[in-house]
Amino acid sequence: MSGGANLPALRHHNASLVLDLLRVAGEQGISRLELAERTGLTPQAVSKITARLRAEGLAAEAGRLASTGGKPRTVLRLVPDAGYAVGLHLDRDELTAVLADLAGTTVATRTFPLDLGAPAADVLATAAHAVQTVRAEGRRTEDRPVFGVGAALPGPLDHRSGVLHRVTGFPRWDGYPLRDALAEHTGLPVVVDKDTNAAALGLALRERTEADFAYLHLGTGLGAGLVLGGALHRGARTGAGEFGHQTLQLDGPPCHCGGRGCIEALCLAAAGRGDVAEAARVLGAGAANLVGLLDIDRVVLGGRTVAAHEDAYVRGVRAVIEERARREGVTASVPVTVAGGGDRPVAEGAAQLVLAPLFGRAGEDGGERG
Amino acid sequence: MSGGANLPALRHHNASLVLDLLRVAGEQGISRLELAERTGLTPQAVSKITARLRAEGLAAEAGRLASTGGKPRTVLRLVPDAGYAVGLHLDRDELTAVLADLAGTTVATRTFPLDLGAPAADVLATAAHAVQTVRAEGRRTEDRPVFGVGAALPGPLDHRSGVLHRVTGFPRWDGYPLRDALAEHTGLPVVVDKDTNAAALGLALRERTEADFAYLHLGTGLGAGLVLGGALHRGARTGAGEFGHQTLQLDGPPCHCGGRGCIEALCLAAAGRGDVAEAARVLGAGAANLVGLLDIDRVVLGGRTVAAHEDAYVRGVRAVIEERARREGVTASVPVTVAGGGDRPVAEGAAQLVLAPLFGRAGEDGGERG
DNA sequence: TGCACTTTGGCAACAGCGTTGCTTAAGTGG
DNA sequence: CCACTTAAGCAACGCTGTTGCCAAAGTGCA
Numbered sequence: 001m002s003g004g005a006n007l008p009a010l011r012h013h014n015a016s017l018v019l020d021l022l023r024v025a026g027e028q029g030i031s032r033l034e035l036a037e038r039t040g041l042t043p044q045a046v047s048k049i050t051a052r053l054r055a056e057g058l059a060a061e062a063g064r065l066a067s068t069g070g071k072p073r074t075v076l077r078l079v080p081d082a083g084y085a086v087g088l089h090l091d092r093d094e095l096t097a098v099l100a101d102l103a104g105t106t107v108a109t110r111t112f113p114l115d116l117g118a119p120a121a122d123v124l125a126t127a128a129h130a131v132q133t134v135r136a137e138g139r140r141t142e143d144r145p146v147f148g149v150g151a152a153l154p155g156p157l158d159h160r161s162g163v164l165h166r167v168t169g170f171p172r173w174d175g176y177p178l179r180d181a182l183a184e185h186t187g188l189p190v191v192v193d194k195d196t197n198a199a200a201l202g203l204a205l206r207e208r209t210e211a212d213f214a215y216l217h218l219g220t221g222l223g224a225g226l227v228l229g230g231a232l233h234r235g236a237r238t239g240a241g242e243f244g245h246q247t248l249q250l251d252g253p254p255c256h257c258g259g260r261g262c263i264e265a266l267c268l269a270a271a272g273r274g275d276v277a278e279a280a281r282v283l284g285a286g287a288a289n290l291v292g293l294l295d296i297d298r299v300v301l302g303g304r305t306v307a308a309h310e311d312a313y314v315r316g317v318r319a320v321i322e323e324r325a326r327r328e329g330v331t332a333s334v335p336v337t338v339a340g341g342g343d344r345p346v347a348e349g350a351a352q353l354v355l356a357p358l359f360g361r362a363g364e365d366g367g368e369r370g
Numbered sequence: 371m372s373g374g375a376n377l378p379a380l381r382h383h384n385a386s387l388v389l390d391l392l393r394v395a396g397e398q399g400i401s402r403l404e405l406a407e408r409t410g411l412t413p414q415a416v417s418k419i420t421a422r423l424r425a426e427g428l429a430a431e432a433g434r435l436a437s438t439g440g441k442p443r444t445v446l447r448l449v450p451d452a453g454y455a456v457g458l459h460l461d462r463d464e465l466t467a468v469l470a471d472l473a474g475t476t477v478a479t480r481t482f483p484l485d486l487g488a489p490a491a492d493v494l495a496t497a498a499h500a501v502q503t504v505r506a507e508g509r510r511t512e513d514r515p516v517f518g519v520g521a522a523l524p525g526p527l528d529h530r531s532g533v534l535h536r537v538t539g540f541p542r543w544d545g546y547p548l549r550d551a552l553a554e555h556t557g558l559p560v561v562v563d564k565d566t567n568a569a570a571l572g573l574a575l576r577e578r579t580e581a582d583f584a585y586l587h588l589g590t591g592l593g594a595g596l597v598l599g600g601a602l603h604r605g606a607r608t609g610a611g612e613f614g615h616q617t618l619q620l621d622g623p624p625c626h627c628g629g630r631g632c633i634e635a636l637c638l639a640a641a642g643r644g645d646v647a648e649a650a651r652v653l654g655a656g657a658a659n660l661v662g663l664l665d666i667d668r669v670v671l672g673g674r675t676v677a678a679h680e681d682a683y684v685r686g687v688r689a690v691i692e693e694r695a696r697r698e699g700v701t702a703s704v705p706v707t708v709a710g711g712g713d714r715p716v717a718e719g720a721a722q723l724v725l726a727p728l729f730g731r732a733g734e735d736g737g738e739r740g
Numbered sequence: 741t742g743c744a745c746t747t748t749g750g751c752a753a754c755a756g757c758g759t760t761g762c763t764t765a766a767g768t769g770g
Numbered sequence: 771c772c773a774c775t776t777a778a779g780c781a782a783c784g785c786t787g788t789t790g791c792c793a794a795a796g797t798g799c800a
Contacts, residue, residue, distance in 0.1 A: 003387050004409035006787050007757050010380050014758085017373050032778070039374035045758050047778060064767095070776025071766040156698075166699060212605060224663070228603065235582060235665020242662035245694075247655045250619045250636070258697040266620070285617045292612035293594070293660070295605020324615075327628040328526075329536060376758050377786050384787085402749070415787050417749055440747025441795040 014041065016360035018049050022059055022078040023103060023359055024208050029062045031073035050076055058082045058102070078103055083358075084139060084146045086131050086188070087351030089195065090123070090153040092116050092169070092220075096344065097130035099138030099146075100351035102358075104205060108138030109344070116153075116170050120181070127151070128185040148189035150353030151182060152198035152346050154221070159238040159363070162192045168221070191353040193234075195346045196241050200225025201232050201356060202349025203300050203339055211297030214290055215339070216243065218271075218283065218313075219303035222264040228294070231356070232363045248286055268305075276309045280316020287317050288324045291334050302339035310338045384411065386730035388419050392429055392448040393473060393729055394578050399432045401443035420446055428452045428472070448473055453728075454509060454516045456501050456558070457721030459565065460493070460523040462486050462539070462590075466714065467500035469508030469516075470721035472728075474575060478508030479714070486523075486540050490551070497521070498555040518559035520723030521552060522568035522716050524591070529608040529733070532562045538591070561723040563604075565716045566611050570595025571602050571726060572719025573670050573709055581667035584660055585709070586613065588641075588653065588683075589673035592634040594660070601726070602733045618656055638675075646679045650686020657687050658694045661704050672709035680708045 005013075017039050021030055032050060036043045053059035060079050064072040080103035089096040095114040098106045110133050114126055131149055139146075155167035162179020183190040200215035204227040207213075213227040222244030226233040234240050244264030245257050252261025253269065263286040270279035287299050299317065306313045318336040325333040339345045356362055375383075387409050391400060402420060406413045423429040430449050434442040450473035459466040465484040468476045480503050484496055501519055509516075525537035532549020553560040570585035574597040577583075583597040592614030596603040603610050614634030615627050622631025623639065633656040640649035657669050669687065676683045688706040695703040709715045726732060 004411040004415075004787095005380055005383050006411070006415075007380075007755085008787095010375055010377075010757060010786085013375050033776090041374035041376070042759060043778075044760080044780095045374075045376075048758080051779090067767050068776075069768055070774080071768095071778080073777065226664075228598070233598065233664070236667055237665055239665035240663065242665075242698075245698075246659040246663065247618060248620055250622075250652065250655060252620075259694065282620065285620060289616040289659075290663070293610065293616065293663075294596075294603070295607055295609035295612075297606055324629065328612075328615075374758095377784085378758095380757085380786065403747090412788060413749070414751095414789080418787080421750090437796050438747075439797055440745080441749080443748070 013360065014039070014045070015049055015053065016358065018046065019053065019058065019078070020359035020361065022053075022076060023205075025077065026103065027077065029075035029077035031065060031075055033073055035076070056082075080105060081139070081144055084135075084144060085351040085354035086134055086146060086149045087198070087347045087349065087353070088127055088130060088149060088151045089198070089347035089350055090114065090116065090127065090151060091195075091346075092154070095126055095130055096347040097134045098344070098347045098351055099134040100348060100355065102355065104202075104348070104352065104355065106344075106348055106351075108134040109347070110134055110137070116167065117172070120173075120176060124181055124185050127182060131186050131188070146188060147358070148191065148354040149182060149186055150198065150350035151178065151190060151192045152195040152350040152353070153178075153192070154195050154223075157192060157194060157238060159191075159193050159197075159234050162190065164192075189354070193232075193350070193353055194223070194225070194238065194241065196223040196225040197232050197234065197238075198225070198349035198353055199302060199339065199346045200227050200241075200300075200349065201361075202345055202352045203302075204230075205352055205356065205359075205361065207298075209297075212294060213298050213300070214287070214294070214296045215300050215302060216283065216287060217303040218267065218301065218305045222267060222283075224290070226294070231361050234363050243286065243290070246286060246289070248282065248289075271305055276312045277316055279305075280309075280313045281320060283313065284317035284320030287336070288321045291321060292324065296334060299334060299336045300339050301336065302345060306338060314338050383730065384409070384415070385419055385423065386728060388416065388423065389428065389448070390729035390731065392423075392446060393575075395447065396473065397447065399445035399447035401435060401445055403443055405446070426452075450475060451509070451514055454505075454514060455721040455724035456504055456516060456519045457568070457717045457719065457723070458497055458500060458519060458521045459568070459717035459720055460484065460486065460497065460521060461565075461716075462524070465496055465500055466717040467504045468714070468717045468721055469504040470718060470725065472725065474572075474718070474722065474725065476714075476718055476721075478504040479717070480504055480507070486537065487542070490543075490546060494551055494555050497552060501556050501558070516558060517728070518561065518724040519552060519556055520568065520720035521548065521560060521562045522565045522720040522723070523548075523562070524565050524593075527562060527564060527608060529561075529563050529567075529604055532560065534562075559724070563602075563720070563723055564593070564595070564608065564611065566593040566595040567602050567604065567608075568595070568719035568723055569672060569709065569716045570597050570611075570670075570719065571731075572715055572722045573672075574600075575722055575726065575729075575731065577668075579667075582664060583668050583670070584657070584664070584666045585670050585672060586653065586657060587673040588637065588671065588675045592637060592653075596664070598664070601731050604733050613656065613660070616656060616659070618652065618659075641675055646682045647686055649675075650683045651690060653683065654687035654690030657706070658691045661691055662694065666704060669704060669706045670709050671706065672715060676708060684708050 036046045062077045080101040087098045095112040099108040156165040164173040167173040204213040210230040215225040224241045224243035245262040248263045249261030255262035255265035267282045322333045406416045432447040450471040457468045465482045469478040526535040534543040537543040574583040580600040585595040594611045594613035615632040618633045619631030625632040625635035637652045692703045
């Protein structure tokens with residue numbers, strides 16, 4: 001990748017920055033002068049940038065603040081329906097599709113049965129149909145653009161090339177160029193990523209901060225998504241987030257992966273025998289490892305297994321993290337919360353895979369504007 | 371922090387990029403056209419940028435390549451003695467100071483006895499004297515600028531403010547503003563960071579790639595430094611790299627930190643009873659966890675304990691990582707090597723804390739050019 | 741030796757970025 | 771009603787990388 005920057009890149013960078021602040025400000029909006037303070041740009045530059053954004057229909061004026069002795073500040077806000085993105089969550093037995101607007105609000109949701117073991121053509125047809133359905137359903141006006149499709153699915157894959165690897169349990173997909181195939185079927189740009197990454201991105205963007213963030217997903221397996229510095233950390237091979245098979249018990253009980261003492265094995269074994277407290281304690285130990293290693297600011301739990309006993313998992317994980325923080329003499333502990341909405345966060349995050357680059361939240365490789 | 375970019379920022383960004391490629395190219399140099407290809411800038415832009423760098427004395431022409439049918443390419447290289455930085459490693463009983471040139475070559479090294487438990491004024495005086503000594507000793511010509519001092523030391527601290535926390539074993543330092551104090555004593559800009567971070571940065575910059583990188587330091591304690599995307603990952607509170615007290619054995623033997631089954635406790639216990647193979651296996655398990663979680667490209671081991679049995683540790687760690695890679699079906703395993711030179715890498719990396727921002731390798735907060 | 745061709749790299753003009761200086765708009769308070 | 775304050779835009783400007791063009795410096799063949 002290049003890294004060299006020219007004037008259009010500069011312009012795009014600053015526009016993304018302003019757009020992200022508008023997104024974070026939400027319906028409440030933000031004044032030009034605060035944008036200037038937050039970006040470090042001069043007020044005049046912000047005026048020019050917001051004028052362009054307004055001309056493109058991405059931003060609009062929305063009232064004014066109270067005067068502080070002079071002309072009152074004009075409030076700007078994002079125009080949510082200036083553009084949309086489709087998010088797909090391809091799970092083992094189910095396909096969830098959402099249409100999200102620029103503000104990240106889900107304006108349409110649909111669920112379809114799916115068999116990931118079926119031939120690629122069938123899966124592709126289902127996915128393309130789902131895209132068409134939510135596109136038709138969600139937009140208030142037909143002429144608004146749809147920027148693309150984000151597809152999230154389990155198992156290893158390569159985000160850069162959009163090619164799948166050995167999706168767990170479905171070896172047939174190994175080497176399948178899902179991104180290009182889906183792009184051809186839908187006529188839209190497509191981004192693919194792991195389900196945990198998508199969920200982590202979506203949940204991180206919901207917040208108003210740029211804090212470092214970890215999402216732990218406990219369902220039929222255990223995985224993690226990491227958002228560092230406001231953008232997904234995928235690693236060179238999209239392999240980051242391999243959390244379930246971290247060794248947490250040297251020479252512990254065997255795991256189906258061939259290893260021993262993996263977090264996933266310990267956690268699911270405890271959950272399987274109904275010992276939620278122990279499962280939460282194991283998960284907490286892994287989470288605390290992660291928090292310490294990366295100096296994470298916030299941990300969010302999700303997935304079906306967690307959803308069944310939300311309070312118990314949050315309490316258990318929080319207890320371990322707080323205890324370790326106390327040992328290290330840190331006063332402020334890392335907050336632990338749970339992602340509501342079952343599996344929806346994955347599909348919503350998948351849509352954010354497309355939208356995030358507009359706000360400068362792309363991962364390592366900088367995505368272009370459509 | 372801001373993030374807004376203007377023309378000087380653009381210019382600085384591109385200059386850093388070119389300077390970094392020149393640094394990586396080393397004595398061999400690199401042609402203008404290859405710089406253009408690698409940065410994505412036009413050849414004309416590279417010509418202008420390199421002309422400025424040559425005018426500033428940072429770059430110089432160095433011969434030409436063989437012709438490929440037309441005018442041969444002119445090779446450019448970094449001028450190593452265009453500037454220097456001092457690196458300090460404040461260890462518990464010893465102070466190592468180095469003077470490094472722009473290319474990262476150490477041109478002077480000195481070691482002084484030090485008692486970290488002594489009053490701050492004494493420690494400061496020793497450090498300032500060490501800085502003066504290597505400054506006087508190393509530079510070929512007196513008029514070359516020294517950009518600043520990087521100070522690396524154990525224990526938690528805040529990189530941004532330059533304030534120490536509870537340096538392990540020396541609680542007196544808690545809250546001491548080392549950066550500002552040392553800046554006043556030396557008259558130079560100062561950067562402070564953890565010893566493991568400094569070592570990781572220095573070792574990462576030695577390589578020609580921008581791969582994600584982990585440095586594991588096993589001495590009297592066990593810590594890690596992480597370089598992600600070419601720059602140090604410190605976390606919001608400079609707390610990242612807390613590797614020694616990762617739980618690796620749930621409910622395992624107690625650790626002096628108050629926890630149980632920490633990697634450090636397991637590893638040092640094995641090393642203490644002479645079981646190097648077991649210590650290496652434990653370290654390997656932790657390293658494999660880290661590699662999987664972050665999709666790390668390369669692991670380097672260092673520290674006095676490792677230095678005593680380099681081959682055994684490298685073999686042991688490599689074995690665990692390779693076994694896990696095999697389980698996951700990954701063909702190319704992550705290389706594991708050892709950092710030579712005892713504790714010198716820490717002091718050399720400390721100098722890089724000052725130099726890295728010139729090459730766009732600063733951490734989250736973008737450092738300015740002097 | 742001479743000429744056609746290829747490739748490198750700089751000069752000059754240019755479009756477009758944020759910045760600066762100043763003006764206009766739109767409030768508050770006496 | 772007027773002085774004052776604050777917000778926001780217009781115009782000119784400096785500087786960025788880009789584009790179009792040309793000189794420099796090689797190779798290869800006649």
